[in-house]
Amino acid sequence: MADDQNTEEQTPMQTEENQEAQETEQLAEAEKAPEERIAELEQALEEAKAQVLYVKAEGENIRRRSFEDIDKARKFALEKFSGELLAVKDSLDAALAVESATVESYKDGVELTAKQLLSVFEKFNIAEINPVEEKFNPNMHQAISTIESDAEPNTIVSVLQKGYTLNDRVLRPALVVVSKAK
Missing domain, CATH: 2.30.22.10 (Head domain of nucleotide exchange factor GrpE)
Known part of the structure; x- marks a missing residue:
């Protein structure tokens, strides 16, 4: 039991040594904590930078696709109208291909072609x-x-x-x- 008392009761010198050890340990923890915190913050900064780059790249892609869509819309805006006009052109070509037509048949053909053209106009306001x-x-x-x-x-x-x-x-x-x- 005497040994138990020795371990439980410490001398002032041992208490001082224990206190110094604890203080050294706390100091090491305190020094370690800012380094870990800095590492965490640096990692968070890198993640934020990566996210900003991603968002920036996504914005560039959207802008590029928008310009491409606008360019396509501009190029092909008249596609339906042009397709409708081709039928009118075909009628005119057919009239010109007839060799034995009378003035009356030409007039009838031109009237039908004019009606066809007016129909296209109505369709496209x-x-x-x-x-x-x-x-x-x-x-x-x-x-x-x-x-x-x-x-x-x-x-x-x-x-x-x-x-x-x-x-x-x-x-x-x-x-x-x-x-x-x-």
Whole structure:
């Protein structure tokens, strides 16, 4: 039992040594903790840098794909319209290929082709501007000349060339002759 008492009771010198050892251990832990913390922070920084690079690369890919999509849309925007016009061109070619046609058959063929073209125009929201006897509108009509007429002043007397709109936006104004007071 005497040995048990010796281990349980420490001399002041042993207590001091134990305290120094504990302090040294705590100091080592304290020195170690900032190094570990720095290592953790450096690792987190590297992960954040990798994530930023990924996001940046993804943004570049999206921008590049958007430019490609816009370029394709620009190149092929008229694809459907062009395909519809090919049928009109085919009708004209067929009419020109006929060798023994009469003027009447040519006229009938041209009328059918004109109807076919108007059908294409309707399908793609292209509308005629044929403003005979309407008031002159400088946004939709281009006056070529004015003539004295019995019609009310500033009224369209004749249309030299029809105009066209695409989705209510003027593609080409109608060329018109406008009345003026006598």
